[in-house]
Amino acid sequence: MKEKKRFICQQCGAVLPKWMGKCPECNSWNSIVEEMIVSPAGSTHRTYKQPVSLNDIVYSEEERILTSIGELDRVLGGGIVPGSLILVGGDPGIGKSTLMLQICGNLSKNRKVLYISGEESEKQIKLRADRLGIKNGTMYIMAENNMDEIEAVISEIKPDIAIIDSIQTVYFPQISSGPGSVSQIREATVKCLRLAKETGSAIFIVGHVTKEGSLAGPKLLEHMVDCVLYFEGERYYSYRLLRAVKNRFGSTNEIGIFEMRDKGLAEVDSPSKYLLSGKPNGTPGSAVVCILEGTRPLLVEVQALVSKSG
Incomplete structure (x- = not known):
């Protein structure tokens, strides 16, 4: 060594x-x-993977996995691409874990799903799943921080979807630095990327963004993953925005709008109705304008304040 x-x-x-x-x-x-x-010391014998001709690779858009959450599928470009690595970032408490658990609940009905949590125990995840009304289909729960154990389980089960919540809690025993350091997060992300390509499992990794900067945020990992999703919104307000800042398999102009309720995140079917809910009637200086976010038109209010000058 x-x-x-x-x-x-x-x-x-x-x-x-x-x-x-x-x-x-x-x-x-x-x-x-x-x-x-x-x-470990380098080995003198190495094996190389043989290249494949581009004409021999067969792919169709039907291979995408639909999550039954229309706002999320819209942001992803039409669903989850098998074998992709997706990073979901956002402030603590914004609803990332809730969204990930709802994805597992929808997909576990007809696909194999693995939810790995480094922050909660199995009983805590079960309690949250019961609150969200999630019935267990083919869904596996694992509370683990060791990346070597996580790699072994993903390689053995080979789930269609695997979620690691969060990447800041995962560590390699071979690296002396603690969980959340740049080295640990970088090595864990590289390992997840290799697992996704080898097993064909789509892997979601959750990353927290802290104001103190004590934990490395998603900015460090954007060049490694296939898709970067940011969950935005005020913690004390019910509405959330999901936008893609990087997407190798779709557009980055689409946004998803959710509302946090007691039963989890609900899709907002008519964002314009919410944006115009507080508009006063017959008041000068207020106008409604239509803007385009990706393929979705939104009606928003524009206000202008004018006062007389001397």
């Missing part, structure tokens, strides 16, 4: 040859930490 030492910025993931007080890449102070990487 070989030990390597390196210095990594916890904000942007830059690798530096020595410790510095200020990161030269993102200009953040006191964000560089020392990490020990233990890697």
